[in-house]
Amino acid sequence: DAMVIQNPRYQVTQFGKPVTLSCSQTLNHNVMYWYQQKSSQAPKLLFHYYDKDFNNEADTPDNFQSRRPNTSFCFLDIRSPGLGDAAMYLCATSSNRRSYNEQFFGPGTRLTVL
Amino acid sequence: AQTVTQSQPEMSVQEAETVTLSCTYDTSESDYYLFWYKQPPSRQMILVIRQEAYKQQNATENRFSVNFQKAAKSFSLKISDSQLGDAAMYFCAYSLSSTNTGKLIFGQGTTLQVKP
Numbered sequence: 001d002a003m004v005i006q007n008p009r010y011q012v013t014q015f016g017k018p019v020t021l022s023c024s025q026t027l028n029h030n031v032m033y034w035y036q037q038k039s040s041q042a043p044k045l046l047f048h049y050y051d052k053d054f055n056n057e058a059d060t061p062d063n064f065q066s067r068r069p070n071t072s073f074c075f076l077d078i079r080s081p082g083l084g085d086a087a088m089y090l091c092a093t094s095s096n097r098r099s100y101n102e103q104f105f106g107p108g109t110r111l112t113v114l
Numbered sequence: 115a116q117t118v119t120q121s122q123p124e125m126s127v128q129e130a131e132t133v134t135l136s137c138t139y140d141t142s143e144s145d146y147y148l149f150w151y152k153q154p155p156s157r158q159m160i161l162v163i164r165q166e167a168y169k170q171q172n173a174t175e176n177r178f179s180v181n182f183q184k185a186a187k188s189f190s191l192k193i194s195d196s197q198l199g200d201a202a203m204y205f206c207a208y209s210l211s212s213t214n215t216g217k218l219i220f221g222q223g224t225t226l227q228v229k230p
Contacts, residue, residue: 003158004158031216033216040123040222040223041222042118042205042219042220042221042222042223043205043218043220044220045217045218048215048216048217055215090159092159094216096216097214097215097216098214098216100147100164100166100209100211101216102161102164103161103216103218104158105151105153105158105159105160106158107156107157107158
């Protein structure tokens with residue numbers, strides 16, 4: 001089945017230690033999104049790629065970076081995780097950026113910062 | 115700025131009964147899309163139903179239907195004949211059609227419990 005895969009499902013890191021979260025998709029979608037979802041809060045968009053074109057949200061901290069080496073893969077790098085970065089990170093894909101388009105989500109990576 | 119509000123953190127329903135989840139949003143735009151997404155425990159978030167703001171007719175997908183009140187900026191989800199598999203967190207989301215980013219603005223979510 002075509003799907004969005006996130007690895008790892010659970011990630012524990014230490015305060016200030018860089019961490020990378022991975023997302024891959026078999027849907028061949030042009031657009032990939034990264035959302036941050038804190039406990040009991042709404043998912044919040046961090047940035048998205050349209051093909052290789054990177055689009056950052058204005059309020060996304062510089063501590064968060066992303067890479068998309070090819071259509072299938074997208075990475076979220078947190079350069080110096082703080083305690084406030086502990087959250088669920090959701091990856092989603094869409095065939096294009098039209099607003100009515102369905103987004104397909106991965107299961108998320110839960111990040112713990114010690 | 116657009117915002118989405120779900121005022122019910124938790125809801126419960128008896129199996130086979132009907133439940134309505136509430137959602138309100140704030141926008142000054144006239145052309146947008148509204149969605150309900152379902153996130154089962156430890157599983158992917160999936161699209162339940164979608165509504166185009168320019169359509170007056172309420173969207174329906176099998177047991178799921180919406181009550182879209184554009185003037186009131188209200189977008190509730192009705193689940194009929196509730197099943198155990200409907201237990202999940204439900205998110206209401208908004209997307210502005212003119213931005214060409216597909217960006218979703220989510221509400222805080224409503225956790226639905228289905229009692230056998």
